Amino acid sequence: MPFRVPLALFTVLLLLLPAKILAEETIYDQRMALFQKTEALTQIPWYYFAAIDNYERNVQNSDDPEQVISINIQPEIWYGPGNSTFLKDVTVIDTFSGKGKDGNGDGVADPSNEEDVLYTMAMILLEYGPDRDDIKIALWHHYKRDLTVQTIMNTSKVFETFQEINLTDRDFPVSTDYNYSFRSTWGDRRGFGGLRQHEGTDIFADHGVPVKSTTYGVIEMMGWNLYGGWRVGIRDIFNIYHYYAHMTGFSEDIKVGQVVKPGDVLGSVGSTGYGPPGTSGKFPSHLHYGMYKDNGYSEWSFDPFPYLKKWERIAKQKDQ
Numbered sequence: 001m002p003f004r005v006p007l008a009l010f011t012v013l014l015l016l017l018p019a020k021i022l023a024e025e026t027i028y029d030q031r032m033a034l035f036q037k038t039e040a041l042t043q044i045p046w047y048y049f050a051a052i053d054n055y056e057r058n059v060q061n062s063d064d065p066e067q068v069i070s071i072n073i074q075p076e077i078w079y080g081p082g083n084s085t086f087l088k089d090v091t092v093i094d095t096f097s098g099k100g101k102d103g104n105g106d107g108v109a110d111p112s113n114e115e116d117v118l119y120t121m122a123m124i125l126l127e128y129g130p131d132r133d134d135i136k137i138a139l140w141h142h143y144k145r146d147l148t149v150q151t152i153m154n155t156s157k158v159f160e161t162f163q164e165i166n167l168t169d170r171d172f173p174v175s176t177d178y179n180y181s182f183r184s185t186w187g188d189r190r191g192f193g194g195l196r197q198h199e200g201t202d203i204f205a206d207h208g209v210p211v212k213s214t215t216y217g218v219i220e221m222m223g224w225n226l227y228g229g230w231r232v233g234i235r236d237i238f239n240i241y242h243y244y245a246h247m248t249g250f251s252e253d254i255k256v257g258q259v260v261k262p263g264d265v266l267g268s269v270g271s272t273g274y275g276p277p278g279t280s281g282k283f284p285s286h287l288h289y290g291m292y293k294d295n296g297y298s299e300w301s302f303d304p305f306p307y308l309k310k311w312e313r314i315a316k317q318k319d320q
């Protein structure tokens with residue numbers, strides 16, 4: 001029986017394989033465990049902590065793979081106004097009305113300890129109550145910026161919907177089964193409505209070709225715009241706004257506030273814009289695709305072309 005040994009070995013390897021995969025804890029697993037632990041302590045759903053952490057990581061633009069939690073609470077808030085002792089003792093912090101709390105039960109409130117930071121953030125959120133609207137108000141008082149609050153609330157919705165924080169899939173915005181073409185046109189001059197820089201990439205395709213979401217995110221804006229025609233804007237979980245313009249119309253189920261994933265059909269390619277609502281055909285049909293990054297202070301446009309090239313490659317591999 002020459003096959004018995006290899007077969008048995010193979011079976012053993014198969015049995016060991018899932019255990020081996022489970023044993024390798026990713027940074028996402030570590031984060032999720034911390035968020036869920038904080039939820040258990042405070043009753044605030046984990047996806048709010050995940051969204052705040054994600055927002056701050058993207059604003060800081062830190063690519064440190066070792067950093068588990070990126071939430072950064074200012075010393076003035078942590079230790080209390082005028083508290084120059086910087087003692088981590090909770091009673092001292094309390095005396096100065098500092099917000100730093102002890103989340104891991106070691107008696108000190110340490111701003112470099114992940115559990116302390118998350119528990120402190122939970123207490124900051126709870127200052128206005130436990131409901132979604134209360135959390136939104138607490139976030140506004142903490143960050144004092146509408147776009148920040150909106151981005152965090154949107155991201156929390158994405159995490160809640162997919163019950164997952166490792167959401168890195170991407171898709172190409174035009175179905176690769178159809179004919180289309182695009183090249184780098186970043187910064188080209190546009191004449192209509194005064195001289196402007198071209199903030200995006202034009203993907204030429206026929207009227208009616210499906211337009212798909214490239215990312216996980218939330219529909220932040222849709223409707224008519226003078227230059228963009230029928231356009232839709234999606235805020236992703238990396239503080240990036242994706243802008244799709246000149247569409248013929250939208251899919252029936254697409255509405256502001258809706259969570260989307262890569263590949264969801266948003267509408268179809270058209271040539272709308274450059275006039276009052278409904279204006280169409282003033283230029284060849286194409287999808288205008290723009291990307292805007294928010295750094296916590298301002299938003300700026302960057303060239304989507306290299307990303308589109310990458311997503312096109314991913315989409316073509318999937319179709320094979």
Ligand SMILES: [Zn+2]
Binds near residue numbers: 200202
């Ligand atoms: Zn364009």
